[in-house]
Structure formats: C-alpha cells, structure tokens
C-alpha cells in the first residue's frame with residue numbers, strides 16, 4: 001500500500017503569494033527524487049511572456065483559464081510530481097474540489113502569517129501583477145489581510161496544512177515528508 005502511494009503520488013503545494021511554494025517545492029522534489037514543476041513558470045514559457053505582460057495584455061480571466069488548463073495537463077501527464085501552484089490557483093472555478101477528488105493528489109497548504117507575507121512580498125511586489133501597485137507596506141498589509149481572508153476558505157480544504165512561519169526551508173521539507181510517509 002505504501003509503495004503504491006509512493007509510486008503515483010502528486011504533491012500539490014498551495015498557499016498565498018510569498019509562501020515559498022517554489023523553493024520548498026524544488027527542495028521537496030529533489031529530496032524525494034520526484035519531478036518538479038512550477039505552474040507560473042509553465043504558463044510563462046507556454047505563453048512566451050512573463051506574468052505581468054500576460055495580465056496586462058490578455059487580462060486576468062485569460063490567465064485563470066490558462067492556469068486551469070495547464071494544471072490539468074500537468075497532472076494528467078506526470079507522476080511522482082511536486083507542483084508549485086500560483087497563489088490564486090485553488091481559488092477559482094472548481095479547481096480545489098477537483099484536486100481533492102483525485103486519488104493520486106495530495107494538497108499541501110503552506111500557511112504563513114499576515115506579517116510574514118507582508119514583509120516578504122513588499123520587496124518582491126513588482127513582479128506580481130496583483131500587488132505591484134501597492135506603494136506602502138500598510139496598503140499591502142490591508143490588501144493581503146482581505147485577500148487571505150477570502151482565499152483561506154480554499155486553502156483550508158487542503159489535505160495537509162503546515163504552519164511555516166518559524167521554520168527553515170529544510171525543516172519544512174522534513175515536516176512534509178514526515179507527515180506524508
């Protein structure tokens with residue numbers, strides 16, 4: 001049974017922007033000898049444009065459609081996969097319920113406090129179309145508080161939740177593996 005789970009598992013990392021999905025995902029995949037994919041990077045490479053350009057030129061609705069389609073393709077093509085989603089991925093359409101309905105998928109919510117997210121994202125907001133316009137930490141903090149409140153409904157459905165604030169990347173990866181196997 002354990003072997004069967006191990007062979008077919010797809011680990012889908014969820015969480016708000018700045019929660020470390022990509023760096024944690026890479027390290028987790030390396031440790032487990034799984035393939036790693038970053039949904040945003042896949043979208044950028046298929047669209048031959050960075051996210052800010054896609055949002056600006058084609059709009060958010062187009063992005064959400066591509067995001068859902070590319071997510072489905074990745075999950076149908078790859079086993080032993082660690083997938084870092086975008087912060088909004090599970091919050092649109094039926095994506096979260098569809099993920100939960102798949103036997104091979106384990107969803108993992110990387111949970112961080114409002115303060116941690118605000119501090120991290122303030123420095124990196126230019127590359128993120130949804131928050132690039134927020135000029136002060138206060139505005140960013142207010143935006144994240146409201147957004148996180150709305151999105152937590154979806155994130156909290158995840159199979160596993162890990163409180164990440166006080167943990168190093170190595171500790172987070174170890175804890176995920178401990179919870180899984």
Ligand code: S3P
Pocket residue numbers: 015016017018021040051085086087088089128129130
């Ligand atoms: C988004 C998060 C981004 C990216 C896009 C939209 C969101 O991914 O998908 O800018 O709606 O929260 P990260 O969470 O990797 O920054």
